[in-house]
Amino acid sequence: MRNKGRILFPVDLTESSEALVPHAKVMAEKFEANLHILFVVRIFHYFSSIYVPHPSISMFEGELLDGARKKMQEFQKSNFQDQPNVFVDVVLGDPADTIIFYIKQHQIDLVIMGTHGRKGLDRVIFGSVAERVIKTSSAPVLVVNPFMPASKDK
Numbered sequence: 001m002r003n004k005g006r007i008l009f010p011v012d013l014t015e016s017s018e019a020l021v022p023h024a025k026v027m028a029e030k031f032e033a034n035l036h037i038l039f040v041v042r043i044f045h046y047f048s049s050i051y052v053p054h055p056s057i058s059m060f061e062g063e064l065l066d067g068a069r070k071k072m073q074e075f076q077k078s079n080f081q082d083q084p085n086v087f088v089d090v091v092l093g094d095p096a097d098t099i100i101f102y103i104k105q106h107q108i109d110l111v112i113m114g115t116h117g118r119k120g121l122d123r124v125i126f127g128s129v130a131e132r133v134i135k136t137s138s139a140p141v142l143v144v145n146p147f148m149p150a151s152k153d154k
Helices: 015-030 044-049 054-080 095-105 120-126 129-136
Strands: 006-011 035-043 085-092 110-114 141-144
Touching: 006 015, 006 095, 015 035, 015 054, 015 095, 015 110, 015 141, 035 095, 054 085, 085 095, 095 129, 110 129, 129 141
Parallel strands: 006 035, 006 110, 035 085, 110 141
Antiparallel strands: none
C-alpha cells in the first residue's frame, strides 16, 4: 500500500472494536494513511412484512442512527482524539454490503476488521460480516481476532 492511503476500520462499537483500536492506529501511522471508521446501522425493512407500520420502522431506524452517531463521537474522542486524518461515518444498511460499497466508493486500500462480532444463532441467521467482506472486497482485508492475547517474544 502506498503512503497517504486509505484504511477502513468498520466497527460494531462493542469490546471487539475497542480491542482492535491499537491495530488500526498502528497501521494508519505506519502508512501515513487516512483512517475511515465506519459503523453500519442494520436496516429493518424485513420487519415490514410482519405488520409493523413503515413509519414505526423508519422512526426506530432514525433513533438508532442518532444514537449510533453519538456513540461514534464518543468512540472517536476516547480512542482517536490525537490521531490526524480520521473520518467517521455512520450509515444505514446491511453491514457487509455497506462495507463493500464504502470500500469502492472511497477507494479504500486496506480494511482492518475483527473476526468476532456475532455468535451463536445470530451468526447463523445473519452470517459473518467479516467472511462476506473477505470474499467480496476489492481491497486487502486484515482480519484480527480481538480476543486472542498478543504473543510475547521470549
